[in-house]
Amino acid sequence: MKGIAILGATGSIGCQALDVIRAFPQDFRVVGLAGWTNYTLLRQQVDEFQPELVCYQNDDEAHPGLGLARGTPISLEEMAQHPAVDLVVMAIAGSSSLLPTLRALQAGKAVALASKEAIVMAGPIIAQMVAGGATLLPVDSEPSAIWQCLRGEPKAIARLILTASGGAFRDRPVEELPFVTPKEALKHPTWTMGKKITVDSATLMNKALEVVEAHWMFGVPWEEIEVVLHPQSIVHSLVEFCDGSVKAQLGQPDMRLPLQYALFYPERVANPGLQRLDVARLGALTFKPLDIQRYPCFTLALDAAKAGGTYPAVLCAADDIAVNLFLGGRLSFTDIPALVERVLAQHILGDGESLNDILEAEAWARRRAQELALARA
Numbered sequence: 001m002k003g004i005a006i007l008g009a010t011g012s013i014g015c016q017a018l019d020v021i022r023a024f025p026q027d028f029r030v031v032g033l034a035g036w037t038n039y040t041l042l043r044q045q046v047d048e049f050q051p052e053l054v055c056y057q058n059d060d061e062a063h064p065g066l067g068l069a070r071g072t073p074i075s076l077e078e079m080a081q082h083p084a085v086d087l088v089v090m091a092i093a094g095s096s097s098l099l100p101t102l103r104a105l106q107a108g109k110a111v112a113l114a115s116k117e118a119i120v121m122a123g124p125i126i127a128q129m130v131a132g133g134a135t136l137l138p139v140d141s142e143p144s145a146i147w148q149c150l151r152g153e154p155k156a157i158a159r160l161i162l163t164a165s166g167g168a169f170r171d172r173p174v175e176e177l178p179f180v181t182p183k184e185a186l187k188h189p190t191w192t193m194g195k196k197i198t199v200d201s202a203t204l205m206n207k208a209l210e211v212v213e214a215h216w217m218f219g220v221p222w223e224e225i226e227v228v229l230h231p232q233s234i235v236h237s238l239v240e241f242c243d244g245s246v247k248a249q250l251g252q253p254d255m256r257l258p259l260q261y262a263l264f265y266p267e268r269v270a271n272p273g274l275q276r277l278d279v280a281r282l283g284a285l286t287f288k289p290l291d292i293q294r295y296p297c298f299t300l301a302l303d304a305a306k307a308g309g310t311y312p313a314v315l316c317a318a319d320d321i322a323v324n325l326f327l328g329g330r331l332s333f334t335d336i337p338a339l340v341e342r343v344l345a346q347h348i349l350g351d352g353e354s355l356n357d358i359l360e361a362e363a364w365a366r367r368r369a370q371e372l373a374l375a376r377a
Helices: 012-023 039-049 076-080 095-106 117-121 123-131 141-150 174-179 195-203 205-218 256-264 296-307 311-327 335-346 355-376
Strands: 002-007 028-034 053-055 087-090 110-113 136-138 157-164 225-229 235-241 246-250
Touching: 002 012, 002 076, 012 028, 012 039, 012 087, 012 256, 028 039, 028 076, 053 076, 076 087, 076 095, 087 095, 087 256, 095 110, 095 117, 095 123, 095 311, 095 355, 110 256, 117 123, 117 205, 117 311, 123 136, 123 205, 136 141, 136 205, 136 256, 141 157, 141 205, 141 235, 141 246, 141 256, 157 205, 195 205, 195 296, 195 311, 195 335, 205 225, 205 296, 205 311, 296 311, 296 335, 311 335, 311 355, 335 355
Parallel strands: 002 028, 002 087, 028 053, 087 110, 110 136, 157 225
Antiparallel strands: 157 235, 235 246
């Protein structure tokens, strides 16, 4: 049985990973569960799966002894490299996924990566680790689709084509965007996801981060990665090869399929609990060019990533703060890219070659984003 640790167990990705594990109890053993403040759900998961290891925000006064009867409290980094863990599902939202991802890879654990911020912030470091034999398995539907399309193929890529739903406001007049609410932003038209990634989908920050992820994960130059709008979210990505052939991966907008693929890799297994794609009933699948004027976060993110150094860490941290402020009603939707841009403009570039550089830049960006938002208020 494969020992699994799920970091971000109470989030959307973590819950769907546990759905897959429930379907195959003979293949997987949950060794560790890490949540944060959703104590009620985490306790239910601990009761059901009885992991050896548990991680949560330490608040024993409010929630005394959570999991102590069935699991040993442990930090994210300790869980990620624990000897009993074979594979880590990295499903923590935001930049806090970086350290446990690095620790897991350093310890020789396979990492099923849903938290793209880790590879965005430390792309060269992680790419070097993978080149040295570390195992990184993409879980996001788009990089998973590319991974599946490339399986068994020689290195003859002409283009990677990532698809984007366009988010909650893809059809909203641009002049209305300053007045949209967090509740509206969280109504994604095709996917059910966590709050942070749903807002990032509406700004298209999420898609830009996936472009960066694909660049580092598959070693493809920036100019050979494109994004197209695909409202139905059925075609998850496409790969064009040097001879002009194009392969695409299709599936329901359901994260359990790419999760299952990563958990069982290199095998494919049948799961009757997953809805099959009925091609005859799909109707039309549509694609159209991306209007980058509607999505300023997309250009901001790619410019920061291409500039390299510590800019990607600043980008992720500033976006994390901006989205939280928007969800808390303290920032308008269109102020998200404005705040991120201001933080990036004030950052003094570091080379980003060391983990300390990245962490210091990330911490600075968090402080500066809060300061700028407070001053504006």
